[in-house]
Amino acid sequence: MSGARGLSFYLLAGFFALYVAFLYGPMIGIYILSFQGPDGGLTFPMNGFSFVWFRKLFAGGGIVDIGAALRRSLALGAVVMLLTVVISVSAGLAFRKRFRGAGLLFYVAIASLIVPSIITSLGIGLEFRLIDDLVKLHGPGWLSEQHTTWMGLFTSGLGSHLTWTLPFGLLIMFAIFNRFNPSYEEAARDLGATPWQTLRHVVLPIILPSVIGIGLFGFTLSWDEIARSSQAIGEVNTLPLELQGLTTTVTKPDIYALGTVVSGISFAVIIASLVGIRLVQGRRR
């Protein structure tokens, strides 16, 4: 580790640059291709430049109702984001003290992250199917007669997304509190702050940038989630599920246009969060 930059630095920098190109190259490719002219196909070269595929996308009449799927995904993403932030922060605070079952809960959270998604999804799907059967057979008359299913976007779908976002939220909270200096809290207590005041005016402002980060993860993970939703979402589909369905049938660049729109929203959320974090950090100085 001498100060001068040797050959190895340039080799590794080159490798890194290649990796970044590998990460972004293909994506940029389809963003460009989504502006294909009306006669353009799925591959390069470009045949003119137009917004024709975007117009087609929003004009509807295609195979799926993109607008509705988009709204569903946005709504679900927002709810998942909110719940992830609230639950992760409270759990993070709780984990700072030892409590009964802390170890167990931690391992369950990790397990939820690494058990293959399709199994979780299948389980939730089965769970709701069985509940529905039970209600139909044994529920009270007013319920069982018209009951169809409780499986849906904001029941089973929401639950399946939370099993994916909460572990990430919890891990981020752990990372924060491992680096958190408790003397700030002690100082607040010494100055006569109540526990709630300490939390509100001392702890939360310090962890706020990371909390925004958790929100960002919550939204984007939900926004792009497929595997867990696949069996648990019920009758309607979210946008990524529609997109996956389209990959086998569509042969026109409108799928790229949809991809560009979906990524655009992802990027908008990422940039908004980063700006938010910068603002919060800037205010502190």
Add this chain to the structure above:
Amino acid sequence: MALVFAFFFILPLVLVVIVSFWDYNEYEMIPAFSGRGYTDTFEGCVAQLPELCTILKTYAKTVKLCVITWALTLVIGFTVAYFLAFHVKSRVWQMALSLVCTVPFLTSNVIRMIAWIPLLGRNGLVNQGLQAAGVTRAPVEWLLFSEFSVVLALVHLFSFFMIVPIFNSMMRIDRALIEAAYDAGASGFQTLRHVIVPLCKPGIVIGSIFVITIVMGDFITVGVMGGQQIASAGKIIEVRLNALQFPAAAANAVILLAVTLMIIAGLQRLVDIRKEL
């Protein structure tokens, strides 16, 4: 939080195990004990010996994809993390470059998969390039919808899961240890081999667990990039589900879960995850 996990994670898993022992017919499941989900899955396995039956072949293929992807993500992840941790000196640049690696992870996986189509397709850029350079006359067919494209996409999608834990481990290495190794006369490679790699082991193991479990259960990447032609462990479950054979799907899920847990148990012996955060 405990409630959410109990209702949407533990209970579903228990139900999967229970349902895997139920009987089923063409259109519904029957709550009676039966091993049919399992026997159907392994149908013909004993009769065909020593030839491998479909299910074992599929698992062998899944494990193969898994190992290739794991090896590639490990090499890429380690190199990228090494560069970020030891060669990028300024804090700001380190943050910025890690962010560059994180952003794609937060965008849609399907889009990142279909993004390969214009590159690898029959008339894609790679084939155009190869033909223009005179390397091949006819377009190369195995670039897309093949095992090659599946592995490529898996590495593309999931190397992030390897970079982050390894980077995290590397950032905790006391720089004085590396100085000491140099002062003791170790070459750059010796330092890497005997100091850095052992100290990064927790990160490597955690990253490996992520990559292996994701690839083992994956059915979307295999479906999309394999042109729905390649079988994998996750894909079997999906196919069974589409046929509404829930107990059979559940039985496959239990098998997959057992295989995955065995791999993790093996890796877990090496590190304690909780200590490494």
